[in-house]
Amino acid sequence: MSAAAVPRALAIGYWMHLKMLATSAFNGFLAIIWPLFFATIAFLVYGLTGDDRTLLYASIGASVMGVWSAVSTSGSATVQRERRQGTLELLVAAPVPIAWVLLPITTAMATVGLYSMAATLLWGWLLFGIDVTIAHPLQFAVSVPVTVLAIGMLGFLLSVTVVRYRTAWALGNAFELPVWLVSGFLVPISILPEWVRPISWVLAPTWGVRAIRESALGGQPLPDLLACLGLGVGYLLIGVVCAESVLRSARQNASLALS
């Protein structure tokens, strides 16, 4: 395959997986309902403060929670589903690097998570009267897709392990809630114990949610945005480099199929 054909292959893969996600009634129902639950809890807790800025802070945190949840749980479950339905072997048998196959899957999941951002902000505005006035609309418009993509890359890294280990799909569920907490979606990481902070720093969602908040509340989002972008690129590189050796190990250990 020529280098020019790579973006097209990635785009078609992304579109096909997005199509599959969009046509799943069950996934669709969960994608619609779950973020609204997260948002409602956040609004009810932070609503007690009566401060509009705090409510917007919580609203943005809850919205990014939905993106991470979609990527962490559904992303790894999707790769497991490929294994269960016998398509994982066909994807591996294709002459393209496995990273090109996995990247569209996780970025499609992240895109579904994007809905939860919009739904959460809309829910807050309609039901709780939260004023969603964005201080720096342009920076906000850049911060959101960068964060979504970086979270998608973290999901990609997770999906590489799912290819190797049949039970690794459970990691997605295991990481969902800790990352909410450690990335400071609802509570500032400054109130977490000191030893937790290095973990927060290596997680792109930490910087992504900060960049979005800074853009919305009128701060300086650029440093956070660059950190988020850098980590996303880092995950991508680590995933691409590791994917082939992980795949070799899967071929060695016969873990591409369920039996």
Place this chain on the structure above:
Amino acid sequence: MTVIEVSDLRRTYRTRASPWRRAVREVEAVRGVDFAVERGELFGLLGPNGAGKTTTIKMLITLLIPTSGTARVLGHDVVEESREVRRRVGYVFGGDRGLYERLSGLDNLRYFAELYGVPARDQRARIGELLEQVGLTGREKERVEGYSRGMRQRLHVARGLLHKPEVLFLDEPSIGIDPVGARELRGTVADLRSAGTTVLLTTHYMFEADELCDRIAVIAGGRIVAEGTPADLKSRVGEGSVVEVEVYGDAGAAVAAVEALPGVRGAGVEERGQAQVLVVRAVPGAEVTHAVLGCLADVPLGRVATREPTLEDAYVELVGATTA
């Protein structure tokens, strides 16, 4: 030109009973297999369940790394040059799996066309051509979840042929499809062979192998127990005859007595509808029918027939001798 070269190929699976136990169980699925397939040949790999057929194919299409031994496809090592192998081979397996249910047949083909590097400008024509070939034209925009098993299998075949592979691996492609669908599939496979595609086929259907294959290897217990043309294999049991007796009762009880008769090479029981059929293989020139019927004196009998040995008889004898 030799297209597939397999030498002393072995594959052992290691499994743990539980994550808490150190003990590892080893299963030798393939135990030193050697064979070669020439360009344009249709080579059959026959064997019972668990014989090592699928494991062998998965090593050849680079999904599994052999424990030892070597395999080369079109001159490329399946371990070291896996991408070169993948570019040139197609893989189709039987059953319901291996397709995206929520996508249409057309989208399934478009996605795999991208992954297999079919140039964008050729995709539309190639997909149209394949849909026509497998008889799915007009149904390609429907979601796969609404397809019958036969339609899914035909879509599988189309997917496997998207990139015009030089070698096609078919792993029990006709399993579970109706007789008409199976006949059409055999027609498609025969056409591919006529067009010069090398095919490696595994199947449980002996008539299918007999009709299609140029050469066959019988694999049992992870080893090749016989190899040759269908005629060669039949000739191994060909000198003699086969007596079939329909039995409406317990034919199994008579097998030992029948096998002890002079002139009998072997006997077995097959289930056919309401009846059991006692299949007796006799040595050349021996007339065993009366003696066999004598062993079944107390059991109601149906049709009794004598016929020439088939590939299935050869297969049963070869596999039976290995597992005995």
